[in-house]
Amino acid sequence: MIERTVARIVAAALRLPWLTVLLTIALTAGAVQYISTHFAITTDTSQLISSDLDWRQREQQFDAAFPQHSDTIEVVIDGATPEVAEAAARKLHIALSAKVPEPIEAVRRREGGAFFEKNGLLYLSLDEVKQTTENLIKAQPVLGTMAADPTLNGLAKALSFVPQGVEAERATWADYDKPLTVLSGAIDDVLAGRPSSFSWDELLTNTKPAPADLRRFIEVKPVLDFGDLQPGAEASDLIRETARQLDLTPEHGVRVRLTGSVPMADEEFGTVAEGLALNTALTIAAVLVILWLALKSGRIIVAVIVSLFVGLALTAAVGLAMVGALNLISVAFAVLFVGIGVDFGIQFSVRYRHERHSLEALREALVAAGRNAGKPLALAAAATMAGFYAFLPTAYRGVSELGLIAGTGMVIAFLTSITLLPALLVLLNPPGEPDDVGYRMLAPVDRFMARHRIAILAITAIAVASGLPLLQRLTFDFNPINLRSDKVESVATFNDLMKDPATAPNTIDILTPSLADAKVLAEKIEHLPEVSRVVTLQSFVPDQQPEKLVVIQDAAGLLGPSLDEPAAQPPPTDEAMKATLKDAATGFADAAKKAGASPIAARMADVLGRLANATPEQRTAVDRALMDGFKLRLSQIRTALGAEAVTLQSLPEDIVSDWTAKDGRARIQVAPTGDGNDNANLRRFATAVLAVAPEATGVPILIQESAKTVVTAFIQAGALALVSITLILYVALRRVSDVLMTLVPLLLAGVVTLELCVLLGLPLNFANIIALPVLLGVGVAFKIYYVLAWRDGETSLLASSLTRAVLFSAMTTAVAFGSLFFSSHPGTSSMGELLALSLCTTLAAAVLFQPILMGPPRDAKKPNPVDGDPASSTV
Template identity: 75%
Template sequence: MIERVVSFIVDISVRLRWASILLGLALTAGSIFYVANNFAITTDTSQLISSDLDWRQRERQFDAAFPQHTDTIDIVIDGKTPELTEAAAASLAAALSESKPDPFQIVRRRDGGPFFEKNGLLYLSLPELKETTEGLIKAQPVLGTLAADPTLNGLAKALSFVPLGVKDDRAKWSDFDKPLGALAIAIDDIMAGRETAFPWGQLLTGGSPNPSELRRFLEVKPVLDYSDLQPGADATALIRETAKRLGLTPENGVRVRLTGSVPMADEEFGTVAEGAAINTAVTIAAVLFILWLALRSGRIIFAVLVSLFSGLAMTGALGLYLVGALNLISVAFAVLFVGIGVDFGIQFSVRYRHERFNKHGLRDALIAAGKNAGKPLALAAAATTAGFYAFLPTDYRGVSELGLIAGSGMIIAFLTSITFLPAMLSVLNPPGEPHDVGYQSLAPVDRFMARHRHGILALTAIGVVAGLPLLTKLEFDFNPINLRSDKVESVSTFNDLMRDPLTAPNTIEILAPNLTDAKALAAKLDKLPEVGHTVTLASFVPDHQDEKLAIIRDAADLLGPTIEPDEIAATPTDAETQTTLRDTAKAFEDVSKLPGAPPLATHMAATLRKLAEAPVDARAKVEKALLDGLKLRLAQIRSALKAEPVTLENLPPEIIADWITADGRARVEIGPKGDGNDNANLRRFASAVLAVAPEATGVPILIQESAKTVVRSFIQAGLLALVSITIILFVALRRISDVLLTLVPLLLAGVVTLELCVLLKLPLNFANIIALPVLLGVGVAFKIYYVLAWREGETSLLASPLTRAVMFSAMTTAVAFGSLFFSSHPGTSSMGELLALSLVTTLAAAVLFQPILMGPPRNAAKHENEKALQTEP
């Protein structure tokens, strides 16, 4: 039945060859036009899973409650000193806020601004606050001198208190060892023209800066251009240009990096596109070479390529019509179409060459090829389509859309192979075939495998079974970040933040009906051993405020007149500065001669004397490099000593908006205890929180639920594909034994592929797992070809033209899949790697294992008689 229908279609296409070709070209042109005007791709990996799932709806509900934190650019500013970092953050925030015409909806400081500058001391613990204020009080003479004269002259006067205090036994060298050493080195470097930085906290309070003091964050919500494949490209370019214009560069001691959902999505698309043109050109060249080896005719190759390109264009147009926008997984449909769709063209063309050798006439050979290849091609197309369509009902949207497009593409590839391709061959009229296209040299291998069939089957079974324990060690990488290239700035910055528990985004979020409920829930969650901390809006009201404010007021009473003098000294002349530098250098020289004086005293004396004798512009350079940071530090101290009581009512509106919605719902943030990057720890953390608050969302929950959804989807799709393919095979083959002969090698290839993944340390992930449905598609096609040839009585399968078609089809598919392996995008590369591996196992199962499993064909005698008749003169 199928053979007659296909041969009839081929006959009509050949008879009406010009009409068939024009129709095919018209559909191709229309498809190209549609693709060019409707192409869209989304790089948002969160959209790879259905938004209808309960945990996805919780995520969307939370994002809708706090939209200011979605589609953002996170600016990470690292400086060599706290002063440089703070100044950079303030200047960049101001410049971006003033950008016109309003490219940003929101520009805000995440960890600074007037509120925290004024009340930051209240958020320290009591011991930390006491230590900080005591350090400031100790530095009172230095602070007072510098506040009254914030110049190089004032700095030299302030430094003179050090040798004076040591000489009078009111200070020890150990109190100044680190800050004075750093200051001397900084001055030496500036005069030598080297990059340097000096943290003023070391000199004023004696403490080294905390890592958190050297990093600041800005959060920017840009206006996105969704008509662009990289919607945030203009915004990120403006941020980079602004930072460069402000001199916020590594050469000036500041590094500005961008991360967040917007730059990560934009740079991921750039990574996917990187090298795509070269990879495509190399792939096309390799495919052409393989097609030449398989078909040995430029005209046949041209017909196959035109048919393939036509089918690809139509599949692309249909895919965009069906899904609207491609995703990072469904975009692979093009490679799958080339890899699998070309199989149909090669199978038909090799069969045509075989029939042309036997029948000689062009039209008769094409019709005979349609008749003899029709059933295998139709079954292969149906089974492959069923394998891809099995993903349609799953919640893994990325692969579901890929299945829809690729499955539809298999139907298109089949139809073009029996219509457009034979019409093209009829017009091109390739020359006749002087030799058959099989591999007669492999006939001895066929006979050897037939003689030792049982032994080979036994060894294969033992090898596969012995490898089954490996499946218990099969890994699934649930982290979507690992699908992105860590060579791009957004991802490398994100990974950097992940290494710091204070900045890692592995927190869980909950929306409570109100702040009272949020506080009660936070108190309950704090008792869980898996929880490290909880935060609500109430957390921004510091504890022990009365005690802390008393300590701050005492420090302010002591330091206030010192750091806020009634008048600032007149700007000294350069001569006055030189004199002060020489006097201070002399003071250090004098104490350096005392017993127990460290080398630092001599070093400081030499540095100050050298600075005094240097040209005037050298002193001006040192003053600017050092004193700008001092002025900022003094301003921060003045502001911090004016702290006032903090209540829920006087918190800044932007902080309230981060934790309370307009309708009164309150946010609870929960952080994990232990390693926030350890997947097992996060799994325990997420499970513990969900047991208390099933409405929770956040990165740990999203990762765990995503993993469950993907695994469930593949189990569901695998079973559905297996059932549907079995039904198709049974309807066509009518024998349960023949169905099993088709499926057993397919399952064997799947098991071996997973065993090799363990041996090669190749974990499954959200992207490369699509190799499994592809294995079903390619594998069942190859196996159907062999089962049908075996049913027709073919006794020497390896030597037959079928093996030539399968081998070269597999090579073409391998090249198409292998091109993905060389992608700069890790997810795409891992996809290509596993696709190539699954293809190798599938090919081995089809070419080597399946003939042995099937054994001698039932109609061997009939086939040999037909073969003899065909070879008679």
């Protein structure tokens, strides 16, 4: 039935070849026009999984309550010193705020700002407050002198008190050794023209700045255009350009980096596109070479390529009409279409070459090719389509849409192969085939395999069974970050932040009805062993405020008068500055001659003397390098000593809006203990929090739930594909044994593929798992070809023209899929690797294992009357 139908369709196309071609051209032109006007691709990764799922709805509810936290750009500013980092953050924040509302919607400091600058000491422990204020009081002579004259001249005056203090026994050289070493090194660097990193924090507190002290954050809410392939590129480019204009560069001791959901998505697309043109050109060249080896005719190759292009254009147009916009997964339909669709063209063309060897007439050979290849091609298309359509009911929307487009593309590829392809062949009129296209040299291999069939089956079974324990070590990488290139700035910065628990974005958020509910729930959660800290709006009201305020106010009383801003006065002249520096150098030189003096005294005398004798420009450079940071630090000290009691009512609006929604709902943020990069640790953390707060959301929960959704989707799709393919095969083959002959090698290839994944250290992930349904689609096509040839009585499968078609079809598919392996994008590369691996196993199962499994045909055909060679018998 199928054979006759396909033969009639081919014959109709051959009777009116020009009409067939012209109609196809018209359809293709319409498809291209539709693509050009309707092409759209969304890079919004949040749309890859159905929004109807409970955990997605919780995520959306939280994003709706606190929209300022979604789709953001995190600007990470690292400075050589805390002062440099803070000054850079202030400059950039002011500059970016001026760009609102286009292309930036909002800009805010994630830490810092006027409120924390004033009340920051209250958020330290009582002991830390005491220690900080004691250090400031000890530095009062230096601070007071320099506050009155915040220039290099004032610094020189303050330094002159050091040897006086040691001589009066109010301090020892050991007290000054470390800060003076740092200061002298900074002056040396500037005089030598080297970058200087000098911190007044280190000088005043005698402690090295912690890594967190050298980092500041700005959160930018960009205006996104999801119709653009890189929706946040305009905002990201603006931030980088603004930083360059402000000299916030490594040459000036500042590094500005971007991370967050927006730049990570943008740069991910950029990574995917990197080298795409070269890879595509090389892939096309390789496919053309393989087609030449398979078809040996430029005219046939042209017909196959044209049919493939037409099918691709029609599939793209139909796909866009069905889904509206492609996503980052469904866009892979093109690779799948080329990889699988070309199989139909090769199968038909190789079959035509075989028939042309027996039948001299071109049209008769094409009709015979349609009649004899029609059933296997139709079954292969139906089974492949069923494999892709199996994803339609799943919640993994990205692959569901890919399945819809790719499955429909299989139907289109089949139809073009039995209409346009034969019409083009009759018009191009390729020469006859003097030789058959099978592999006669493989006939001895066929006979060897037939003689040792049982032994080979047993060895295969033992080998595959021996590898089954490996499946226990099969891993699934649930971390989506590992699918991104760590060479791009956003991912490298994200991984850098993950190293610090204070900045790692692996927290859980909970939305509660009110602040009172948040307080009660937070108290329950903070006792969980999997939780390191819990933050609510209440957390911004410091504890022990009365005691801390007393300590701060005492320090303010002692330091306040000496830190007050002096009345405006002209800056000291360069000559006055030189004189002050020489006096300070003399003081250190005299001290260095006395018994018990530290070597730092002589070093300071030398450094200050050289600075006094330097050029005015060098002194100006030293003044700028040292005193700009001091002025900022002095301003911060003055502000911090004015701390006031903090209450919920006195918290600034930006903090309140971060932790309470407009309708009164309150947010709880929960951080994990242990390694935030460890999937098992995050899974325990998420499970523990969800047990107490089922309404929770956040990165750890989203990762775990999305992993479950994706794995469940593939299990559902795999089961549905297997059932639907089995039904299709049974309807077509009418024998359970023949259905098993088709499916057993397919399942064997799947098992071997997974075993090889363990041996090669290739974990499954959200991207490469797509290889499994593709294995079903491609694999079942190859198996159907062999089963139908075997049912027709083929006695020498390896030597037949079918094996030639399958091998070269597999080679072109492998090139198309394997080209993904060379992508700069790790996820795409892993997809290509597993696709190529699965293709190799399914090809081996079809070509080597399936003929042995099937054994001798039930009714072996007689030798072909044309050439007497079983290798040329009907497929």
